[in-house]
Amino acid sequence: MKKTMNPKSMTESGKIRTPFRLLLMVLLSALAAGLGYAVSTLSSQSPGSGEWVAANLETSGVSNPVTAVLLNFRSYDTLLEMGVLLVALLGVWSLGGIPEQRESSPGPVLDTLSRLLVPVLILVAGYLLWVGAHAPGGAFQAGSVLGAAGVLLLLAGWRLDARFAGLPLRITLTTGLGVFVVVGAVLMLVGRRLLEYPPSFAGALILLIEAAATLSIGMTLAALFLGSRPEAGPDR
Amino acid sequence: MAAIPWGVMAILLPLAGAMACFLSPRRASPLGLITALGVVACAAGLGWQVAEQGAQRYAIGGWGAPLGIDLYADGLSLLMLMVTAVVGLGISVYSSGYFNREKAVNFWPLWMFLWSALNALFLSADIFNLYVTLELLGLAAVALVALAGGADALTGAMRYLLVSLLGSLAYLLGVALLYHSFGCLDIALLAERMEPSPAVMAAMGLMSAGLLLKTALFPLHFWLPPAHASAPAPVSALLSALVVKASFYILLRLWLDVFPVTAAGLGQLLGLLGAAAVLWGGLQALRQTRLKMLIAYSTVAQLGYLFLAFPLGSNVAWQGALYLLLSHALAKAAMFMAAGNILCFGGHDRIADLDRVAQRLPLSLAAFGLAGVSIMGLPPSGGFIAKWLLLEAAMRSGQWWWVIILILGGLLAAAYVFKVIGYAFTQAVMTHEARAVPATMEWAALVLALVAILLGLVAPWPLALMEIGLPFGGEAAG
Amino acid sequence: MSHVFLYALVGTGLFTLGLYALIVHTHLLRKILAINVMGSGVFLVLVALAARARGAAPDPVPHAMVITGIVVAVSATALALALMVRVRAETGRAELSEERPE
Numbered sequence: 001m002k003k004t005m006n007p008k009s010m011t012e013s014g015k016i017r018t019p020f021r022l023l024l025m026v027l028l029s030a031l032a033a034g035l036g037y038a039v040s041t042l043s044s045q046s047p048g049s050g051e052w053v054a055a056n057l058e059t060s061g062v063s064n065p066v067t068a069v070l071l072n073f074r075s076y077d078t079l080l081e082m083g084v085l086l087v088a089l090l091g092v093w094s095l096g097g098i099p100e101q102r103e104s105s106p107g108p109v110l111d112t113l114s115r116l117l118v119p120v121l122i123l124v125a126g127y128l129l130w131v132g133a134h135a136p137g138g139a140f141q142a143g144s145v146l147g148a149a150g151v152l153l154l155l156a157g158w159r160l161d162a163r164f165a166g167l168p169l170r171i172t173l174t175t176g177l178g179v180f181v182v183v184g185a186v187l188m189l190v191g192r193r194l195l196e197y198p199p200s201f202a203g204a205l206i207l208l209i210e211a212a213a214t215l216s217i218g219m220t221l222a223a224l225f226l227g228s229r230p231e232a233g234p235d236r
Numbered sequence: 237m238a239a240i241p242w243g244v245m246a247i248l249l250p251l252a253g254a255m256a257c258f259l260s261p262r263r264a265s266p267l268g269l270i271t272a273l274g275v276v277a278c279a280a281g282l283g284w285q286v287a288e289q290g291a292q293r294y295a296i297g298g299w300g301a302p303l304g305i306d307l308y309a310d311g312l313s314l315l316m317l318m319v320t321a322v323v324g325l326g327i328s329v330y331s332s333g334y335f336n337r338e339k340a341v342n343f344w345p346l347w348m349f350l351w352s353a354l355n356a357l358f359l360s361a362d363i364f365n366l367y368v369t370l371e372l373l374g375l376a377a378v379a380l381v382a383l384a385g386g387a388d389a390l391t392g393a394m395r396y397l398l399v400s401l402l403g404s405l406a407y408l409l410g411v412a413l414l415y416h417s418f419g420c421l422d423i424a425l426l427a428e429r430m431e432p433s434p435a436v437m438a439a440m441g442l443m444s445a446g447l448l449l450k451t452a453l454f455p456l457h458f459w460l461p462p463a464h465a466s467a468p469a470p471v472s473a474l475l476s477a478l479v480v481k482a483s484f485y486i487l488l489r490l491w492l493d494v495f496p497v498t499a500a501g502l503g504q505l506l507g508l509l510g511a512a513a514v515l516w517g518g519l520q521a522l523r524q525t526r527l528k529m530l531i532a533y534s535t536v537a538q539l540g541y542l543f544l545a546f547p548l549g550s551n552v553a554w555q556g557a558l559y560l561l562l563s564h565a566l567a568k569a570a571m572f573m574a575a576g577n578i579l580c581f582g583g584h585d586r587i588a589d590l591d592r593v594a595q596r597l598p599l600s601l602a603a604f605g606l607a608g609v610s611i612m613g614l615p616p617s618g619g620f621i622a623k624w625l626l627l628e629a630a631m632r633s634g635q636w637w638w639v640i641i642l643i644l645g646g647l648l649a650a651a652y653v654f655k656v657i658g659y660a661f662t663q664a665v666m667t668h669e670a671r672a673v674p675a676t677m678e679w680a681a682l683v684l685a686l687v688a689i690l691l692g693l694v695a696p697w698p699l700a701l702m703e704i705g706l707p708f709g710g711e712a713a714g
Numbered sequence: 715m716s717h718v719f720l721y722a723l724v725g726t727g728l729f730t731l732g733l734y735a736l737i738v739h740t741h742l743l744r745k746i747l748a749i750n751v752m753g754s755g756v757f758l759v760l761v762a763l764a765a766r767a768r769g770a771a772p773d774p775v776p777h778a779m780v781i782t783g784i785v786v787a788v789s790a791t792a793l794a795l796a797l798m799v800r801v802r803a804e805t806g807r808a809e810l811s812e813e814r815p816e
Contacts, residue, residue, distance in 0.1 A: 024737060028730045035726040038413060038438035039759065040719055046766040047419030048773030052303045065774035066781070074778060076296045076305045080356060080368045081782050083251060087349045087372060088789030090258065091379030092796040094342035140781055167259065174255045181251055194244045196298035217785075224792040227799070364779055371786045375793055382797060387804045394742065394797050395810050401749050401790055402736065408783065409729060409756045415776065416763040 061202025062133040070138065071206045075195045079184065082177040082213060085220050089173065093229040106156040114156040121149035129214050133203065139176075139210040143217025150222025165230040173223065176216030180209055241294055242281035243309050246317060246355045249274050254348035264344040265332045271348060272328035275355070279321035283701075286314045291705030293361070301361075301422040308361035308424075310705025312558065315698060316358040316485055319562045323477050323569045324351050326684045330573050331470040333674035334580070339468075342383060350376035350474070357482050363411050363494075364421045366486055367404060370450070374400035377479050381467040392462040399449060399459040403483070406446030410439040414494075427493045440495045444502070447490075450483035452539060453506070454513030461520075461532040469576020472528060476535040477569035481561055484542055491546070492554075492708060507547030511641040513540025518648025522655065527575045527585035530652055531568070534611060537645060538564045541626065544638050548629045554708040555699060556625030559691075562698065563618025566688035567607035573681035574604040577673045593660040597673060601660050603681035608653035610688040613646045618691030721762035728755030742798040742808045746791060753787045 053065050053073065060068040070078050106114070125145040132138030160169060183205055184195045192198070197205050223230075253271030257264040286292055291310035300306070309317070327347070335343050353372035360366050378400065382393040415421055417436060418429040430436070452460040460480070464472050517537025524530040538560070545557035577600040578593055579585045594601050610617035623642055630638040691698065702708075732752030736745055757780045764776040802808040 021738060024734065028734050031733075032727055032730040035409075035438055035730065036723050038434040039722045039726055039763075041434045042413075042416055042719075042763065042766075044716065044719075044766055046764065046770075046773055047417070048415070048764065048767075049302050049419055049775050050767070050771065050773040053774050054771075056299070056303060065771070066777045069774050069778035070781060072297065073299050073303050074305055074365075074775075077365055077368050077778075077782050080353075080365070080372055081785050083254075083349060083352070084368070084372050084375060084786050084789050086254075086258075087346065087375045087379065088793045090342065090345050090349070091375060091382070091793045094346065094379055095382055095796050095800050138781075140785060170259050174258060177251070178255055181248055181255075185248060185252075188241065188244070193294070193298045194241070194248075194296050196296075221788070224789075224796075227796055364782075368782060368786065371790065375790060378793065378797070382800070387801075390797065390801045390804050391810055394794070394801050397790070397794055397797060398736070398745055398749065401794075402733075402752070405729075405749070405752050405756055409726075409759065411779075412756060412760045412763070412776070415760075415779075416766075421775075 059199040059202070061197060061199065061204075061206050064132060064134050064136065064138070066136070067132050067138050067206070070140075071209060072195075072197065072202060075180075075209075078213075079177070079180045079195070082180055082216065085217065086173065086177055089220050089223055092224055092227060096228065110156050114152045114158075117152060118149045121145050121152070125149070125214060125218065129207075129210055132210065133207070139213040140217060142210075142214040144221065146214060146218025147221025147225075150218060151225045154222060154226055160230050162231055169219070169223075169230065172219045173216055176209075176213040179212035183209060239285060239289075240281065242278050242285055243292065243294060243307055243317075243355075243359050244296075246275055246278035246282060246321075247352055247359065249278060250348045250352035250355065254345045254352065257344040257348055261341040265340050268344040268348060269328055269332055272325050272351075275351060276321045276325050279318050282309060283314055283318055285309075286311070286704055287701065301425050302420050305365050306361040306422055306424075307359040309359055310707050311702045312485075312488070312705075312707035313358045314704065315558065315562060315701055316481070317355055319565045320351070320354050320358070320478055322687060323474070323565055323684065324354075326569060326573070326680045327470050327474050330473070330576075330677050330680035333676040334468065334470055334576065339383060343380070343468075343470075346376050346379050346383075347474070350380065350479070354478055354482055358485060361423050362421045363414065363423060363426070363490075367408050367411055370404050370407065370483065370486070373479060373482055374404060374450075377471075377475060380471040381463050381475070383471065384466055384468045386466070388462065389466040392459075392466040395459045396463040403446040403450040406442045406449070407486075410441075410443035410446070413439040413442070423489060423493050430494060436495070440490075443490060444487060447483045447487040448506075448509075451480055451487065451542075452536060453509050453543060454516055454536065454540060455509070457513065457517070457536045457539075460536060461529055464532040464535060464572075465526065465528040469528075469572055469579065472532070472576070473569040473572035476532065476572060477565040480535070480539060481565060484539070484561070488554075488557075503546040503549060506543045507638065510540040510543025510546070511638070513537060513543070514641055514645040515540075515648070518645055518652065521652045522648065525587055527578065527587050527590070527656060528572070530587065530656065531571050531575055534571075534649065534652065535564075535568060537648065538568070538611065541622070541642075541645065544626055544641065545629070548626075548633050548635065548638070550629050550633060551708045552625050552632065553629035555702055556622050556627075556629055558702060559618060559625060559695075559698070560622035563610050563622055563688050563691050566684050566691065567610040567617075567619065570603045570607040570681045570685035570688060571611070573677065573684065574600040574607070577677055577681060580677070581670055581673050583671070587656055587659050590656070590659040590662075592663055594657075596670070597678065599678040599682050600673070601657070603678070603685040604660075605653075605657055606682075606685035606689055608649075608657070610685075610692070612649040612653060613642075616692040617689045618695075619688070621692050621695045716766075718762050718765050722759050725755045725758030725760075725762060728752070728758065731755075740809050742794075742801065742810070746794045746798065749794070750787065750791060753783065757783055 060072040125142040128137040129142035256267045294307040296305045357369040378397040413435045449456045521530045521533035542557045545553040610619035613619040613623040732748045735748035760776040765772040
């Protein structure tokens with residue numbers, strides 16, 4: 001019934017007439033020139049907030065300025081962004097019915113490689129998470145590496161056991177956002193503002209949030225790669 | 237500020253609700269309804285706070301503007317938040333009857349995320365944070381459109397996603413240029429440091445274009461009718477009522493606060509496009525054979541009115557546009573819900589085959605008719621007050637030609653609303669087994685339509701709220 | 715003009731190039747890639763201009779913005795790809811057809 005890709009119809013409906021293309025090129029060249037001119041007129045001195053960040057770095061709990069911005073000064077952006085990641089996964093899952101690729105045996109190379117690499121990737125993720133406090137690294141980098149480990153496992157034919165594919169998986173996926181929201185709310189309950197860490201605890205709280213975020217990001221990326229909700233056991 | 241931060245809670249509560257619905261899918265519907273009630277309470281709390289103490293600023297993390305992110309609530313953001321709360325509660329009640337269990341599991345977490353994104357957007361005072369909220373909003377909205385399944389909805393969702401991402405990226409490039417020009421992201425600080433320069437002009441062009449695309453201003457509306465018409469009814473309602481208004485809100489904030497001097501010439505252009513949208517959307521709505529497509533084109537037309545305020549630029553004009561936004565949000569949500577009831581009842585939404593809906597679904601048809609009164613702009617509805625204010629602003633500034641657009645738009649709206657109502661009274665061949673519509677779905681539509689009418693009777697109250705914090709500049713009220 | 719501005723110009727160039735591809739190509743995968751090219755252009759502008767001050771460390775705020783932006787881009791791309799697969803399964807073509815199949 002359903003046709004697979006029909007090359008003929010693709011080229012027919014896909015053609016955009018040449019005059020239109022030329023007009024578009026002219027318009028977009030004008031846009032590129034305008035944008036380029038606008039960028040080139042910017043002052044060569046950065047008016048940015050680097051000094052502000054540097055001045056408050058000591059009380060932020062970490063010494064890497066990028067991590068300080070992401071997890072402390074502008075942590076609210078990061079909180080919402082964990083929401084974006086979860087929404088994307090919810091969206092992919094709600095589409096449902098994406099046919100799973102046929103089971104194929106991974107072959108000896110992929111099988112051995114994944115066995116060797118996955119533990120190393122987990123270690124690297126842990127290192128990146130830890131080092132983010134004072135050098136480039138952090139939750140997103142660590143989460144991506146963890147996600148890569150997950151993708152490798154999925155490619156090698158591994159699937160999450162049905163026992164864990166229900167509530168345990170969902171808890172892992174929400175941990176990142178959940179810990180963020182709980183930390184923010186608890187700080188409000190003790191009379192501080194949303195995500196206003198006490199300086200003495202800031203480092204520990206950031207590490208807690210980052211650890212939870214790393215786990216969720218890694219899990220979410222791997223789940224996005226899988227493309228559909230994994231079959232859950234009867235406990236749903 | 238030792239008081240309860242209602243605004244923050246209006247953002248965190250739906251986030252927590254979303255996670256709860258996700259973790260406990262079997263109880264998603266009751267959990268969602270409880271959260272909805274909580275969010276309404278937060279909006280009411282914030283309303284009381286702002287009315288008592290004036291505009292509120294809240295420094296997240298205690299850092300304050302150049303370093304951290306601020307939330308800001310004045311009359312404008314408060315009214316957006318409140319109309320979202322009212323429509324959101326209506327949509328929640330309606331959805332608890334609309335979706336089967338399987339769809340409800342997917343609907344509730346996404347809807348709660350969307351609500352959180354809306355509240356976060358209306359309260360944010362930081363242009364990069366606004367980008368993040370826009371994306372959260374956009375992705376949740378696209379996923380909700382796709383919930384309907386089927387070729388139309390999936391294609392509509394795909395087009396909507398591409399358009400939404402394009403709009404956001406244009407906006408983000410504008411943010412990059414502004415940040416690198418002035419070194420800050422806070423709207424109030426940007427307003428202070430603003431100096432016209434080529435980079436500012438480029439940023440204004442990019443951000444306006446991106447947001448206009450997301451707001452579906454004519455001729456950038458091509459994506460809206462398919463997406464809004466093919467989505468499930470409660471999703472259509474929240475897209476037309478709330479989501480398109482979010483990008484309009486950002487545009488309004490930017491034009492009022494960040495780009496006040498440089499924007500003078502482009503205002504006329506936006507007004508012209510708005511006028512074209514009113515006429516084009518109205519004519520297209522009249523031509524449609526499907527009820528939901530008709531309502532979607534009506535949204536295109538109604539969005540056009542919002543832009544008539546830009547060439548006028550006076551306090552009264554902005555009030556009129558905001559009033560139209562509020563009453564349209566309520567009326568359009570009611571209309572889509574009523575259409576959803578008709579679709580659910582008869583199995584189709586072909587306008588010509590609406591078989592005596594008047595007798596079979598009297599409450600839904602009443603909801604449609606009352607919402608239509610507000611869309612047409614007849615007294616005593618909210619739509620009437622809005623058009624009256626716009627008319628007054630047009631006459632005062634001597635730009636009488638906008639009045640013609642207001643009148644023509646009203647006539648077109650009357651034509652398409654009466655077309656539907658006319659068919660609803662006539663007999664047609666039954667093509668489908670009729671299905672019972674839950675009472676909650678009928679009443680949710682009717683109550684929202686009644687609130688849209690009520691908005692015309694209590695006009696002084698929202699108009700007074702609008703003035704808190706003087707979002708439209710220092711001009712005296714009038 | 716320093717090399718920082720050269721990177722920023724490449725960024726705006728990528729943005730417009732991506733926009734061209736987004737409009738011209740009909741296959742959804744190409745459109746999704748085009749959006750990603752546009753995004754990379756914006757990120758390049760953000761990061762490049764952060765290093766304008768000579769000698770001093772680059773401004774960390776745009777770096778944080780780019781990390782946030784990348785996560786958003788990854789999420790959006792994942793959703794777009796899943797949607798594309800579903801559109802193709804439903805209509806047989808990974809395109810936005812203008813004619814409506816009834």
